[in-house]
Amino acid sequence: MTPTTIAFDLGGTKIDICRMTKFGEILWRQSVATSDLEPGDPSFLDRAFALFAEHVCEGDDKIGLSWNAPVHEGRLTQSSLLGGRINVDLAQRLKQAFSCDVQVESDVHAMVLGEYRFGIGAAAAPILLINLGSGAGIGYHDGRLMRGNTGGAGLVCLEKRYIPEIGESLILDQLLSGRGVARVHEKLTGATLAAAEVASRASQGDDAALETFAIIARQFGAYLVTLSRLFNPRSIVLAGSVSRAAPLFLDAAKDILEREVEPACRPELVTVSALAAPACVGLA
Template sequence: MAKLSLGVDIGGTNLRVGVVQARKVIHEQRVPADFSSICKQHAPAIALQEILRISLSALQQAIRLYPGIGAVGMGFPGFIDPQTGYVMQSPNLPGLRNVDIAGELSRLVGLPVKMENDALVAALGEFMLLDAAPHSMVYIGLGTGVGGGLIHAARPYPGDHGIAMEVGHMITEPGGRQCGCGNHGCLEQYAAAPGVIASYALATGEALSALDVAERAAQGDAAALEAYAVAGLHLGKAIAHIAKILDPQLVLIGGGMSQAWPYFAPALHAQLEQDSIPVLKGKIDIKVSGSSDQAGIIGAAHLVQG
């Protein structure tokens, strides 16, 4: 029987834990955890302790239910040092710098814990769940931020410094909106959930949730549809440039925001067609994830399955 591993998917506003056997999630729990707000409202040391406390509680609960768990894999929204496993920085969890979250949790739960960037982990999980694995795949995760992951020759590629495929921080609007990474005009300021919220607020003066904006788009609200069109335009720009550099067989769109695909897909495809070089026009296969949002858990667990 395949060993049990624990896959942990940490986002800016949620924590998901899953017990994984081979490629199947046999138990899943979701914990509301607004880590982004915690990091913005507290000093880094206090925020770190709160992240550890919430994460530890969720891990211990799963381990009590499944004592056969042998190791924990984690996806975390930030730049992960490939040598030490430390979180070097997290633009959407401000204040965290050079912290050993994996090491601390390993000490507290008494199990090996391995951490990798959340989007790269999700890319790995998505790749594992495909019926026909492509030779190369780019994953773009849309949520609180915009993450990216590259799978090449069936292996995830983190880069020499742990920064590969930070597509959310590609500048698609020079001199544009301020980003948590310190630059202006990054993709995630337009295509992530807060970016769509900001676009809608600029047009209407209303501060709604991303879910409310999506509901208004479904009702035909012009400003909501335009907010998603802006997101699609910026995604189209980014994918066109990624394709010129990596020439992937497949680009897979996932994350919570991917559920709004019908609202931003037309603008994405139009901008992609405009910005692609002629030899790539019509050759970039773009699909939306069908993993039921479990790819991050499965990919994280696979980090420690050997």
């Protein structure tokens, strides 16, 4: 039997589980609602490890784990899933629990590893990946993953932006995300809708939903300008749930990028990832 990798991508909404070949081919995939494991305090970790044990099988010679928080050398020092500040060596605990190779990364680092190996590829590097899912974190790869001193490289998602259309300041984590789409739409209309429903209404020509994504486009365009000047990537790749609504905001954001960024800092490509489960695939 050819050895396989099993990877677990722990996010705020769901836990993605994939069994893969070493070439990034997904053989089996399943999702579990994160809420089923009752996140919010350190005991979540015990329930997560019980979930891992249910799915690791004899043919798996590697376990990959990605987490929606900074990871440094396999260690977590903060996580909303675990209630805030924490100090836990995930890699060591995995090695003790399972007789496998292990790899532990933040979610955006795992995603950009997948994009570099199995997505747009090394020829498109330097690659800047933006995860528009639960927040707007980034990963950067140019033959080597940018990690930062304590694993926190990419936390520009905590920068605050004033949104004049709704008269409110939000950090980018709260804006360029599914909850951000829902919040902007609610401030415009008073209606509480999930981001997917707002996107559906925008696709059908609803004025308030279209204005919601116009606001997202303007803010995301400004974000792209800042990131392009900071990192000067050749390629920018979008991943995460909000990237699926890219037809509603990406062209307008790219227009802002084209207009405002100096040619020396302008990326050659801005696109949406075509990878399924990029965080898991990055750990193959």
